[in-house]
Amino acid sequence: MSATRSVDVAIADAALDRAVETVSAYFAALLEPLQSHADRIAAELGDQGDEQLTVSRLDDLVQPHAIGMLDHPTEPVYGAGFIAEVGLLSDAASHLAWWQGADRRKLVFPAQSVKQAIDYRDLEWFRVPQATGRPHVAGPYVDYLCSDEYTMTAAAPVTVDGRFAGVAGLDVLIETIERRLTPPLHALTTPLVLVNGVSRVLVSTDDRFSAGDVLRADRVDIAERRACRHVDLEVLRLA
Template identity: 40%
Template sequence: MSDRHVGQVADRVHTIVADIFGSLDRILASVVTCYRASGSFACADLATVRPEIFACLSRTNEVVAGAGVIVAPGVLADRRRWLEWWQAPPEQDPIFLDVDLDPDSLGFYDYTAAAWFAVPERTRRRHIVGPYVDYGGTDTYMLTFTAPAEVDGRFLGVVGADVRVARFEALLLGVLAASPTEITLVNGEGRVVATNSPRLPAGSLLPDPGAERLPLPELPWSIVTSVRAGVGHGVKR
């Protein structure tokens, strides 16, 4: 194992993640300001948060596929549930994601049961979910980054961003390609987030669940390493 290359990958992962959460922090600050300025926090008030949502989508072009605010039930004065969520199709203006929030409907979307909402609500800490296939939106592998929104002890909901796994992996390509070691970033379930191995597509399960892992501080991910096929034997990849 090359500690230097593993360290470079770990540093790069933390930099990318910090940048994404940095954008979410700006949305979060806008939500808090909106809540404090509103006499009766209502759906229409969230329009003041949209500039930061759109700025996040613009700033993280092609990396973040969607971003916004998911409000906890009962927080808004005029809506029991609400997603102020906007998607960013390539080379298009943001599009509002309209989902069925009627609990009496067959298509009801109970977002409170999703880990990306439930975990920050319980822990009041940032969370990352995925990779998973976003069947309801883009039909591609996604990571969902969320952070809790809280004011004076009241949980308002979460701010979040959907990140395309392919783009996340592309941001790591430079440090991954430079490593003579096979390096794979996996989540807690052993699913591949990013790798320099052509044998392991993103979202697949690591073949050896017992492989030694190096946990990344403050992230639900680990790095797994092994000798890279063909390295040192004159085999071109």
């Protein structure tokens, strides 16, 4: 390898490392308060003692935490709340206590909406935290349940007395993530792609790809890849 080529690779690798720091810091700023609210929700649920927990009581408990997450001081959050495990409530099989949008409105499904029949346990943002006991970021995907927008959902498990009670979660629109991350990644002058665990693109400064694209191993040549901290995401430099 020539000296010039070695320098070019070193510069590109340094840009990749800086990109990982940028992405990791962005998601840490979301996940840290999410985990804090999850812990406090768990404590408040534990304080209910033997009282039967109803949908109304859960909504009252969760709302301040949802508004707190929506009022994130630096990162725009579209929706936030808590999704109850089946069997937690006395008057409903499960429940999504959720607030979203600029007006912080509570999400209410129309009577007999098909959304009411969705089993949250099948969804990645619920299933993975339940199985692993750790926060998880799911997406990008079209959120037909809540926002009907292209979205990323972060969720943290809520455990009460060793029992999984549900997840605290927040939604960030992909257009928000692109707006926050594209400029600092673009400034690194090396085309980079941020992908999730199934190689779906969240952010790209490589003109060949856009959010939502899937990078197929047989069609792309990955020169270098770096795992981000806190989340199951990687930053790729493509050949």
